[in-house]
Amino acid sequence: MNEVQERRERHLGWVLAGALTIHLIILVPRGPVMLAALAALLTGAILRQRQTHLPAWLVRVALVLGAIGVFIDQDYFRLASTLGDFGAIVGALLLLRPVTPQRGMRVLLCMLVLLASAILRPYPTVGATFVVIDVIVFLLLAEQIHRPAEATVSLWVAVSRSLRVVVPVGIIVTAIFWAFPNLSDYSPKVWSGFSGSGVLNPGSIAEVAQSRRVALVARFAPNQEIPKPSELYWRGQVLEVSGGMTWARFSREIERDRLLLPSMPPSEAGHFHYRQELAANRSGIVAVLDHALYVSARRDDQDVVVMDLGGSVLQAVGGGQLAMDVVSTSSPMPDAPLAALAEGSLTVPKNVRNDPKVKAVLDEIFRPSMDTPARMQAVAKFFRKGGFRYTQRPGRTDDLGNFLTAQKRGFCEHYAAAGATLLRLGGVPARIVTGYRGGTWNPWMRTITVRDSDAHAWVEAWDSSRALWVRFDPTDFVAPQLAGGIAREMDSSMWPWYRTGASYLAATVATSMENVEEAWSRLTSSQAWEHVDVMIFIALVGIAFIWLLRNLRARRSARSENRVERLLVELEDIAARAARNRQISETPLAWLKRLEATASEEVEKDAIRQFSDAYEEGAYRESHAVDALVGRLKALKQELRRLWRRPAAVSR
Numbered sequence: 001m002n003e004v005q006e007r008r009e010r011h012l013g014w015v016l017a018g019a020l021t022i023h024l025i026i027l028v029p030r031g032p033v034m035l036a037a038l039a040a041l042l043t044g045a046i047l048r049q050r051q052t053h054l055p056a057w058l059v060r061v062a063l064v065l066g067a068i069g070v071f072i073d074q075d076y077f078r079l080a081s082t083l084g085d086f087g088a089i090v091g092a093l094l095l096l097r098p099v100t101p102q103r104g105m106r107v108l109l110c111m112l113v114l115l116a117s118a119i120l121r122p123y124p125t126v127g128a129t130f131v132v133i134d135v136i137v138f139l140l141l142a143e144q145i146h147r148p149a150e151a152t153v154s155l156w157v158a159v160s161r162s163l164r165v166v167v168p169v170g171i172i173v174t175a176i177f178w179a180f181p182n183l184s185d186y187s188p189k190v191w192s193g194f195s196g197s198g199v200l201n202p203g204s205i206a207e208v209a210q211s212r213r214v215a216l217v218a219r220f221a222p223n224q225e226i227p228k229p230s231e232l233y234w235r236g237q238v239l240e241v242s243g244g245m246t247w248a249r250f251s252r253e254i255e256r257d258r259l260l261l262p263s264m265p266p267s268e269a270g271h272f273h274y275r276q277e278l279a280a281n282r283s284g285i286v287a288v289l290d291h292a293l294y295v296s297a298r299r300d301d302q303d304v305v306v307m308d309l310g311g312s313v314l315q316a317v318g319g320g321q322l323a324m325d326v327v328s329t330s331s332p333m334p335d336a337p338l339a340a341l342a343e344g345s346l347t348v349p350k351n352v353r354n355d356p357k358v359k360a361v362l363d364e365i366f367r368p369s370m371d372t373p374a375r376m377q378a379v380a381k382f383f384r385k386g387g388f389r390y391t392q393r394p395g396r397t398d399d400l401g402n403f404l405t406a407q408k409r410g411f412c413e414h415y416a417a418a419g420a421t422l423l424r425l426g427g428v429p430a431r432i433v434t435g436y437r438g439g440t441w442n443p444w445m446r447t448i449t450v451r452d453s454d455a456h457a458w459v460e461a462w463d464s465s466r467a468l469w470v471r472f473d474p475t476d477f478v479a480p481q482l483a484g485g486i487a488r489e490m491d492s493s494m495w496p497w498y499r500t501g502a503s504y505l506a507a508t509v510a511t512s513m514e515n516v517e518e519a520w521s522r523l524t525s526s527q528a529w530e531h532v533d534v535m536i537f538i539a540l541v542g543i544a545f546i547w548l549l550r551n552l553r554a555r556r557s558a559r560s561e562n563r564v565e566r567l568l569v570e571l572e573d574i575a576a577r578a579a580r581n582r583q584i585s586e587t588p589l590a591w592l593k594r595l596e597a598t599a600s601e602e603v604e605k606d607a608i609r610q611f612s613d614a615y616e617e618g619a620y621r622e623s624h625a626v627d628a629l630v631g632r633l634k635a636l637k638q639e640l641r642r643l644w645r646r647p648a649a650v651s652r
Contacts, residue, residue: 006051012145013048013101016107017041018139020091023111026130027118032073033085036066040092047096049317054096057548062093064544080513084117104145108138120513139515200239200247200413200434200457213452215436218276218326227272227289229438229487231330233458235290236435238311242424244352244400245417247432259333260308261294270329278322286314287435287450289328292473297324311431332468333460337429348424352551357401358425366426372463375426376472379419383477388415390479412475416457419474428647429462430472438486444507562619563626567633571611571640578644589616596642604643611636 021041028034040062047053066089070082091110094103108299115134216234220226239247267273272289288295288400290310297304305317306324312333316322337346352358370486387408394409403410403418416432417608437456439448458473474481488494492503572582575595582591592612599605618629 008546009099010048010051012104013044013095015141015144016099016104017044017048017095018117019137020095020107023114024088024092027114028084028088033070033088035521036069037088037092038499040089040096044092044095053098056097059093059096060548062096063090063539064548066090066093067544068541074321080117080120084114087111087113087117090334101145105142108141109652112138134156194249199249199398200417200432214449215452215454216276216278218274218275218289218439218448218450220272220448222446225271225274226446227330229483229490231289232438232448232486232490233290233330233433233456234287234436234439234454235292235312235433236285237433238313239432239434242348242352242417244349244421245398245403245414245650247417247420258310259312259335260292260306260314261327264296264325265327265581270331272326272328272330274326274328276322276326278324286316286322286324288314288324288326290330290433290435291333292326294327295324296326297322299323332466332470334468336467337462346424346427346429348421352400353425355401357405358601361401361404361422362425365422369425372428372461372465375423375428376461376470379422379474380472380477381424382422382475383415383419388478389516390475392480413457415474415478416459419472420459420461423459423461423472431460431469433460438482438489441490441492442503442507443492444504445510563630564615564633567630567637568615568619571637574637574641574644580644586613588619604640607636607639607643611640 021038024034024037024041028037037053043133067086070085070089083141087110091114093108094107094110097103099107111134115131119131237249240250241248265271271293274289276288278286286295286297286306292314295306295314297306297316298319299319299320299322302320307315307317309315338470365382367378370378386404390411391407391409392411394407394414395408397403397407397414400418400421403414404422413434420432434455434457436450436454437458438454439450441448456475458471458475460469461472462468463470492500495503568588575581580595582588586594589612592608592615596605596608596612599608614629614636615634618626618633
């Protein structure tokens with residue numbers, strides 16, 4: 001191997017190792033598999049720096065041990081996770097060997113398996129943007145791997161060639177991510193009103209609503225009632241301290257009514273029984289269909305305590321994914337406003353209460369004789385006919401008076417904050433609830449998938465005549481099309497054909513994977529598995545032993561066949577030290593012929609001619625006396641080494 005090829009091989013090794021490291025950090029969960037893969041990459045970096053590599057047999061042993069380790073490390077079988085773990089281990093171990101074009105493409109294939117594994121997980125952390133960028137990187141790396149060492153191509157040419165494939169792939173991937181309910185996009189930072197910090201600032205929900213990351217999935221049994229579109233409010237946090245456009249949860253510990261029952265209630269009208277999986281706890285706050293009567297939660301097959309903080313705000317111990325059995329109801333909540341909150345839920349800051357613009361709005365919409373329902377209708381009418389617009393980018397909005405009289409542009413949290421403050425100023429106790437609204441319905445799986453883009457805020461007003469909190473959503477009066485969109489989403493008969501087909505295909509793929517995982521789970525939990533897993537382990541070891549034995553035999557055979565080529569490479573190294581380099585474009589025989597023509601001594605010409613003839617016989621003709629031929633080539637190589645080391649040898 002000449003110097004250019006060696007330098008290119010090391011360069012590709014570093015590039016592929018860096019790309020695989022990034023994929024491991026982003027796509028592989030922290031654990032033994034990630035640590036083992038990073039350790040292998042670190043070992044490869046040390047070997048690459050020293051310009052050496054591990055023997056092939058040792059890498060094969062490491063591959064077998066890695067596969068067994070992945071098998072042992074798994075608590076339960078998930079097809080996507082298993083494929084991703086194998087891809088991480090195999091890709092890292094392949095880089096312990098020299099990076100040939102074939103080996104480089106195998107490393108790229110491992111990274112592709114990692115990407116597919118991340119996409120197929122229940123709550124992926126990658127989306128269309130990452131996939132398209134990754135495809136571009138794969139294509140650029142593939143071109144680098146297969147490009148001849150002597151070829152020079154500019155970065156712009158490489159990118160333009162890749163775009164021929166990237167553009168259609170990007171269109172297809174984007175369409176898939178929009179059609180399939182289990183695929184998602186990157187999520188920005190968690191919005192504070194639902195993260196557990198208990199603060200809602202203008203624009204915080206609008207920021208999260210830019211994301212399509214999956215937040216939760218609720219699955220209803222075939223015999224269970226499905227909530228109506230108007231009931232799809234997923235309760236997260238309750239905020240009771242008003243700052244005008246900024247709201248917060250009351251921080252002091254006070255006694256609240258707890259609505260969560262200790263045991264599952266019997267089925268009755270208005271109760272929704274479903275299984276729910278949460279992608280993240282949001283610092284412990286658990287969002288459920290408004291509002292929960294009973295919750296039984298698990299994390300990694302361990303029971304998790306879920307506490308009722310009051311106002312049906314639920315908090316789980318610890319963080320991470322949750323699987324829950326839930327019973328919810330959409331009936332109004334009976335917990336009365338708390339006297340400890342300084343006049344119950346009527347407190348408004350003095351600067352807001354004394355704002356002339358706010359006073360003018362109050363004089364316009366309220367009359368002294370109005371009762372609570374009438375005051376709620378007055379606020380609804382004000383938003384409906386006041387020229388307000390619904391937008392996710394309203395600009396700076398922290399002054400209630402300016403928002404109500406001049407700006408009149410906002411997202412759901414702006415209208416919730418303004419509506420709740422107006423109700424309080426009108427004498428109606430009110431609070432803000434943050435969570436989600438709506439979701440993506442799949443009739444074949446009977447699931448509702450809720451994303452960050454469904455983040456929402458609404459108002460609850462206290463009706464003293466009924467002693468109930470009444471849901472009041474000001475956003476519906478500004479943007480009634482949102483409620484219509486949720487109703488259409490829940491009615492599959494109104495879907496276009498491609499939406500129906502995509503939903504059915506997603507259900508088929510997800511159900512097939514679940515069936516495989518369930519069958520594996522049943523097998524591993526049976527008594528017979530105590531003996532089966534030992535047999536599988538022994539079988540894997542036996543297969544690995546046979547595979548290694550066959551590879552060792554093949555290596556010996558290849559060693560005898562490649563001895564001629566190896567002697568040519570050794571001669572090239574000797575010639576390079578004597579300034580008789582082989583040009584990149586030269587074939588071996590053409591190079592030897594040029595050396596013979598430029599040799600100054602007959603003995604040197606004769607040795608080169610004999611080496612050329614012997615090499616041609618061993619490399620291009622079928623020879624039965626391989627050992628004798630190799631012996632001649634070795635002797636001629638030593639003779640040329642002696643001749644080229646003499647002081648008379650000069651640069652040609």
